[in-house]
Amino acid sequence: MKKWVFAVVSLASIHVGVARADDAADEQLARTSFKEGAALVEEAEWQGALVAFERSRAAREHALTLYNIGVCQRFLGRYTLARETLRGALARGEQKPGEMSQLFVDQAKTYLKEIDAKLARFTLVVDPPNTKVAIEGRPVTASADSPNVFVAGIAESGEGKSTGLARFEVLVDPRPLVLTFSLDGHDTIEMRKDPKPGSHEEVSASMTSQPAQLRIASNVNGAVVRIDGVDVGLTPVLVSRPPGVRIVSVSSAGYVPYESKLTLPPGQLVPIDARLEVEKQPLTKKWWFWTASGVALVGVGLLTYFIVRPAPERPQPEAGGLGWLAEVK
Amino acid sequence: MARDALVPIRSRLGRSLAVVLLGGGAAWSCSQEAPPAYPSALVTIDTDLPVPSVISRLAVDVFNAEGKWIEQRQFTFTSREEWPASFGVVMRDDTRSTDVLLRIRAFVGERDYLGERFVPRVPFVPKPVATSLAQLCKDAPVLPHRDILVQRAGDKPLFEKTCGDSGTLVLDNATGSVAAHVDIPQKGRYRFEVVTSLLASMETYAFGSSLHLAKNCLEPEATTLACSHAIATQDAHFGKVELDLDPGRYTLITASSLGGSVGNVALRWAESSQWDAVELPPAEAPVLVERGAELTMDPADGVTPTTEPSPDSAVDRLVRLHLELGNPLRPRVLLTGACAGTMAKLAVQNNRVDAAKSETCINDATKLEPAPWGATPFDVGAGAGSQRTSAGTFALDACTADDSDDDVACVPGGAFVLGSATERGLVGAPGSSPVRIVATSRFFIDRDEVTVGRYRKAFDSGLEIPEAYLPYADDRRARATFSDEPKGREDLPLNFIMWQGARKICQHFGGDLPTEAQWERAASFDPDRGKRRFPWGDEEPTCDRTVYGRADSFALCRPLVTLPFAVTSKDLEGDVSFLGIRGLAGNVSEWVLGSPRRYDDPCWRATTVIDPVCFDPNDSARSERGGAWTSLVLAVALRSETSTAYSREQLGFRCAYAERPARR
Numbered sequence: 003m004k005k006w007v008f009a010v011v012s013l014a015s016i017h018v019g020v021a022r023a024d025d026a027a028d029e030q031l032a033r034t035s036f037k038e039g040a041a042l043v044e045e046a047e048w049q050g051a052l053v054a055f056e057r058s059r060a061a062r063e064h065a066l067t068l069y070n071i072g073v074c075q076r077f078l079g080r081y082t083l084a085r086e087t088l089r090g091a092l093a094r095g096e097q098k099p100g101e102m103s104q105l106f107v108d109q110a111k112t113y114l115k116e117i118d119a120k121l122a123r124f125t126l127v128v129d130p131p132n133t134k135v136a137i138e139g140r141p142v143t144a145s146a147d148s149p150n151v152f153v154a155g156i157a158e159s160g161e162g163k164s165t166g167l168a169r170f171e172v173l174v175d176p177r178p179l180v181l182t183f184s185l186d187g188h189d190t191i192e193m194r195k196d197p198k199p200g201s202h203e204e205v206s207a208s209m210t211s212q213p214a215q216l217r218i219a220s221n222v223n224g225a226v227v228r229i230d231g232v233d234v235g236l237t238p239v240l241v242s243r244p245p246g247v248r249i250v251s252v253s254s255a256g257y258v259p260y261e262s263k264l265t266l267p268p269g270q271l272v273p274i275d276a277r278l279e280v281e282k283q284p285l286t287k288k289w290w291f292w293t294a295s296g297v298a299l300v301g302v303g304l305l306t307y308f309i310v311r312p313a314p315e316r317p318q319p320e321a322g323g324l325g326w327l328a329e330v331k
Numbered sequence: 332m333a334r335d336a337l338v339p340i341r342s343r344l345g346r347s348l349a350v351v352l353l354g355g356g357a358a359w360s361c362s363q364e365a366p367p368a369y370p371s372a373l374v375t376i377d378t379d380l381p382v383p384s385v386i387s388r389l390a391v392d393v394f395n396a397e398g399k400w401i402e403q404r405q406f407t408f409t410s411r412e413e414w415p416a417s418f419g420v421v422m423r424d425d426t427r428s429t430d431v432l433l434r435i436r437a438f439v440g441e442r443d444y445l446g447e448r449f450v451p452r453v454p455f456v457p458k459p460v461a462t463s464l465a466q467l468c469k470d471a472p473v474l475p476h477r478d479i480l481v482q483r484a485g486d487k488p489l490f491e492k493t494c495g496d497s498g499t500l501v502l503d504n505a506t507g508s509v510a511a512h513v514d515i516p517q518k519g520r521y522r523f524e525v526v527t528s529l530l531a532s533m534e535t536y537a538f539g540s541s542l543h544l545a546k547n548c549l550e551p552e553a554t555t556l557a558c559s560h561a562i563a564t565q566d567a568h569f570g571k572v573e574l575d576l577d578p579g580r581y582t583l584i585t586a587s588s589l590g591g592s593v594g595n596v597a598l599r600w601a602e603s604s605q606w607d608a609v610e611l612p613p614a615e616a617p618v619l620v621e622r623g624a625e626l627t628m629d630p631a632d633g634v635t636p637t638t639e640p641s642p643d644s645a646v647d648r649l650v651r652l653h654l655e656l657g658n659p660l661r662p663r664v665l666l667t668g669a670c671a672g673t674m675a676k677l678a679v680q681n682n683r684v685d686a687a688k689s690e691t692c693i694n695d696a697t698k699l700e701p702a703p704w705g706a707t708p709f710d711v712g713a714g715a716g717s718q719r720t721s722a723g724t725f726a727l728d729a730c731t732a733d734d735s736d737d738d739v740a741c742v743p744g745g746a747f748v749l750g751s752a753t754e755r756g757l758v759g760a761p762g763s764s765p766v767r768i769v770a771t772s773r774f775f776i777d778r779d780e781v782t783v784g785r786y787r788k789a790f791d792s793g794l795e796i797p798e799a800y801l802p803y804a805d806d807r808r809a810r811a812t813f814s815d816e817p818k819g820r821e822d823l824p825l826n827f828i829m830w831q832g833a834r835k836i837c838q839h840f841g842g843d844l845p846t847e848a849q850w851e852r853a854a855s856f857d858p859d860r861g862k863r864r865f866p867w868g869d870e871e872p873t874c875d876r877t878v879y880g881r882a883d884s885f886a887l888c889r890p891l892v893t894l895p896f897a898v899t900s901k902d903l904e905g906d907v908s909f910l911g912i913r914g915l916a917g918n919v920s921e922w923v924l925g926s927p928r929r930y931d932d933p934c935w936r937a938t939t940v941i942d943p944v945c946f947d948p949n950d951s952a953r954s955e956r957g958g959a960w961t962s963l964v965l966a967v968a969l970r971s972e973t974s975t976a977y978s979r980e981q982l983g984f985r986c987a988y989a990e991r992p993a994r995r
Contacts, residue, residue: 233407314365317368319368319419326391330421
């Protein structure tokens with residue numbers, strides 16, 4: 003435990019010693035932040051220290067700042083990130099020999115060895131291969147080690163990305179993780195895993211299509227909507243149906259029924275705005291036709307009535323507010 | 332004179348003739364009596380459940396005197412003004428009277444037809460989970476050919492090794508098992524599968540189980556004939572084995588290398604050639620079957636309706652009518668919320684319904700009564716009789732402004748739909764679908780989650796909790812809100828508290844953990860629309876409104892950087908329900924009183940409509956409601972679960988009270 007305290011506190015003095023730059027403001031910020039980070043490390047406040055070192059790094063890049071960031075990340079359990087950062091520190095140390103002494107090069111390599119033993123591995127099997135994968139809300143990053151090995155926890159937070167592979171390996175931190183598999187038009191799958199250090203597990207995710215949603219409106223509100231002949235409500239209405247070919251009909255009394263056959267894509271909202279045209283009136287629906295016919299009929303009717311008195315009619319059964327009269331046989 | 336005298340005589344003759352003609356005509360006309368009305372009825376239907384937030388559909392099935400199914404009609408309702416609803420029934424035959432049976436169902440929404448049949452209401456008896464291999468084998472049932480059997484697995488492994496992808500026993504078994512015996516009748520090829528498996532623990536949703544087929548149940552490793560682990564289906568690993576077997580008894584046993592999990596596992600087996608054979612519902616089931624344009628009740632015809640009302644979210648009523656010539660009936664039927672979820676029992680024989688032997692719930696879900704006769708004047712069901720609708724009056728119990736204070740909100744009693752048919756939560760969570768019609772009595776609930784300060788004050792004034800259930804302090808869990816000495820976190824919700832501890836605290840306050848129904852009612856209540864999708868309405872959550880999506884690993888909102896990762900109620904002013912209850916959607920999720928079972932589980936079906944609780948003390952997990960600062964989805968209908976053996980940093984609680992508690 004004492005070893006890391008020594009390493010980081012020592013770094014502070016080295017860093018302050020070597021960092022004499024022209025850009026005084028940046029240099030000052032880098033130094034202050036570095037000192038602040040080192041002090042927080044002494045109190046094992048890894049999160050705070052990490053923030054301070056990141057600030058120092060933003061002001062001035064230095065191999066030892068990277069090293070310290072990597073050490074903080076390691077103690078926060080962010081092993082994949084620590085691995086990446088420590089590798090970066092060693093690479094910069096090689097480019098700029100004065101920035102990192104052999105002591106810290108050796109220490110970084112020791113940490114890397116330890117981290118490699120602790121990392122867990124998932125073999126992810128995804129169907130279809132273009133499924134987007136995110137682990138703890140970050141896309142996986144291609145590893146320099148192998149084309150079908152990826153690393154979790156390095157990339158910036160964001161939507162998952164597809165690797166294009168149906169089967170690949172991912173290096174992950176050994177801690178509770180949420181794996182998110184997503185694909186447009188498919189149900190997102192979230193899995194919680196708690197990989198142990200050095201463990202290897204195969205994880206499969208097969209995506210299922212989401213139902214499509216149909217938002218059906220019409221210029222005549224309250225028109226009856228049927229999908230594949232089944233009454234689903236009155237416009238405007240929002241319904242879910244499995245993807246595939248569906249026949250949508252919208253009808254209202256006095257209007258020409260609307261009917262459309264369409265293919266519903268998975269997971270998408272398909273708006274339908276049915277334009278119901280007023281039913282063209284045949285001659286028999288013109289007002290004057292019936293007025294004239296009515297007058298004639300009344301005349302004939304009256305005449306007939308007086309010739310042949312109508313027999314009383316049987317009381318008609320009522321169809322009620324729902325307008326339905328069930329016929330029993 | 333003679334001429335003058337003739338005029339009145341002619342006039343009188345004319346008048347007499349007219350009178351005779353008119354009188355004769357009238358007599359002829361009056362002699363034509365109106366024929367009697369056909370045997371008919373005008374049936375008026377009302378409900379006391381809210382329309383349309385609970386009841387939006389009506390299905391009416393008509394059966395004739397011989398019990399033959401004649402027709403079904405479905406109707407959609409969009410407003411309360413459309414109730415009561417009415418329709419007619421007629422037999423156009425003036426030579427006889429007839430009997431008719433009506434099955435009237437008011438319901439929330441339809442779903443795929445599952446060949447449902449009447450299942451009697453039975454008290455829920457929790458099944459114990461096997462704690463030893465000997466007990467597991469002793470209690471293992473015999474699984475009939477092609478049946479599906481669901482059993483619950485505990486969290487303790489009962490044997491050591493299970494198989495990995497290779498089929499060899501290389502992985503450590505880390506969870507409990509279910510087992511079933513199978514009797515192979517003849518030599519042949521057989522298939523065995525874990526049909527579904529959902530095991531849940533604190534951090535892991537383990538979708539699947541491996542499957543052993545063993546010759547001896549007590550030696551599942553030494554006598555395993557086949558073992559299967561990684562069969563990827565959708566999102567799960569379901570064990571599946573297929574092999575040639577000799578006649579005899581074998582045992583199916585499940586296992587999992589993912590530890591600490593509990594949950595339901597379903598097993599099935601069949602002769603390989605018969606695995607996919609279509610199985611029709613048994614002939615005695617009340618199945619509606621369609622054959623072309625003609626609808627019969629003959630399941631042998633092989634075509635069934637695609638959708639039917641779900642029995643759990645319907646009021647299902649039978650009414651008999653005696654239709655007489657010349658005497659139209661006007662019966663009125665009240666579909667009461669008290670019968671929600673109680674399916675009518677149709678007595679079916681030879682594809683005909685015997686109306687006299689059929690039974691229905693009238694106004695008490697605990698008893699079925701013979702289908703009643705509707706007559707004129709006749710009101711079927713309590714409270715019927717008014718021409719105005721009773722919609723929305725079931726279990727209604729309003730709150731006044733004085734009932735609530737700064738600390739607790741009064742939640743009005745009333746009916747609502749528990750769950751959601753459309754919300755999709757974490758795959759494998761207990762699920763909010765299928766939905767149920769439920770009601771809650773008036774109750775009170777904390778406006779905020781129980782805070783560290785409130786707990787400390789109670790603890791200092793005598794609250795007693797067994798040591799095992801005390802909340803963790805920050806010296807044991809870095810993200811714990813509680814500390815032995817106050818550290819400025821007194822207004823934060825208490826976290827790292829186990830379910831048992833949370834319940835003790837609520838009981839100390841004079842209340843209890845809210846039930847799932849109470850929690851959802853409080854979070855979603857809206858007097859105008861019945862139910863909201865989120866506590867504040869239907870708008871999707873945003874980072875400004877509530878505290879969610881803030882784990883440092885999710886980019887949805889700016890991560891919380893100050894430990895512990897929870898906020899005080901002051902930061903939750905946007906996350907407020909209609910009743911002024913804060914933090915239901917985000918911040919920390921909340922323990923509730925209930926078991927994480929589907930809403931159509933026998934445990935739920937045995938509950939009452941008003942204040943239902945599905946609680947199986949043998950379950951190793953309890954339901955958890957609401958989102959947390961780590962969550963990405965927040966709809967109030969969503970559910971999750973956590974083992975009773977765990978406490979979590981993003982899990983707190985609030986309390987509910989039957990009576991208004993004293994002001995704090």
